Amino acid sequence: MTRIGILIGSTRPGRKGEQVARWVHDRAAGRGDAVFEVIDLLDHPLPHLDEPLPALTGRYQHEHTRAWAATVARFDGFVMITPEYNASAPAVLKNAIDYLYAEWTHKAVGFVSYGARGGVLASRQLRTLCELLQMGTVTPQVSLSLHTDFEDQAVLKPGAHHIGALDTLLDHVVARCAEGHATAAPARGEADLETDGAEDLETDEAAIRRHIDGIVDAIQAKDLDRLRRVYSTDVVSFDIDPPLQHVGIDAKLKNWANVFTHFQDVTYEVRDLVPTVGEDLAFTHGFGRLRGTLADGTAVDGFWVRVTFCFRKTDGAWLITHDQVSVPLDILGGRGVVDLEP
Structure with missing residues (x-):
């Protein structure tokens, strides 16, 4: 049976x-496709990384490292529970991850974060690390x-x-574990040739x-120059505000510039993104929310919208060639519905 560790970070x-780990475990325990167990870093006191050799070697010198490695090795995948401290994940969690290498590789991982803004910056940092x-x-x-x-x-x-979002996360972690079991067995040789394409897609x-x-x-930095580098010059945008479409990079950036003039500070959150990747075309869909503090000091929480990004690979780089933002429509009332939660 697949084993998933719920790691308190x-x-x-x-x-x-x-509390968060208990909520995740209580929901996960009702599933029949995996066994879930809480891992508490309090039970694994690890000093600031004190191994003399890089984790990549797998030659662990200290007993606390070997005990931690044995714990992590028992699991096929993980759900990491992380707060957000100063826009990043806790040092104790980063330290615990850095102790090991082989015990983490090719295993599935999903993230449950919490904080004043949902902990999204912490989970983003952890995603890059993992x-x-x-x-x-x-x-x-x-x-x-x-x-x-x-x-x-x-x-x-x-x-x-959040119940539906948690169920979806667990679905994906369990499925990714199954994929890991399926791809871990082939020996090097022809199997490598067969999986080269899959590895490219993962990259x-x-x-x-x-x-x-x-x-x-x-x-969030209100950086128009950086935004210019993520869109193709001929991008077509179906944004939330009129007109029906914005054509070209200058029109797209003008839209963002208008937003930035209204806000002292901006927070942008995306959730439940699901990418589909081809050879030179890709798209991802999910939900987004823009919120922040207006120029007059008023805090606004924003509302959730549906977002789609379409990418085209040009000279080896993925650029957004089309994006679309929308809200459901109340047909009888003729108004957009902006009070829904993903």
């Missing part, structure tokens, strides 16, 4: 990770807000919409995810 006093370790990161994730999903910012009471998929992360970072 914080050890600080008063942490909320135990991809470098050749882990199979899954796109669906759960982002819990301290403001709306914790009573008095202390007791976890997640919104109902492109990771590049597209990083591309989306770059868009988020550029929007």
Whole structure:
């Protein structure tokens, strides 16, 4: 049976990770396709990385490292529970990951984050790290807000919409574990030739995810020059505001410039992105929300929209050639519906 570890990534006093891990485990325990177990870093006290040799060698000198390696090796995949500290994941979690290498590689991983803004920056950082370790990161994730999903910012009471998001994340982690078992067995030789294309697709998929992360970072920095580099010059955009379409990079950037003039600071969040990658064309769809502080100091929470990005590979680089943003329509009322949650 597939074994999934639910890793609590914080050890600080008063942490909320135990509540989140218990919520994930309680939901996961009802499934019949895997066995789920909570891994608590408090049970694995690891000093600041003290191994004399790189983890890549697998030659662990200390007993605490060997014990940690044995724990991680028992699992086929992981759900990492992470808070967000100063726009990043906790140092204790990064340290625990850095101790090992082979025990992580080719295993599935999904992310459940929490924080003032849902912990999305922490999960994004972890995604990049895990991809470098050749882990199979899954796109669906759960982002819990301290403001709306914790009573008095202390007791976890997640919104109902998070149940579906968690189920989707678990579906993908379990499925990715099955893929890992299927591809781990062939010996080197002809099997490598058969999987070269799949590895290329995984590399492109990771590049597209990083591309989306770059868009988020550029929007939050209000950096038009950086945004210019992610779109093709002939991009066609079906944005949320009139007209029906914006054609060309200058029109697209003018749209973003208008947004930036209204906000002192901007937060952009994307969720449940699902990429589909071909040889030179790819697309991804999911949900996005823009929020922040207006020029007059008013905080606005924004609303969720449906987003689609279409990519074309040009000279080896993936660029957005089309994007579309939309909301459902109340047919009888003739108005967009903007109070829905993914």
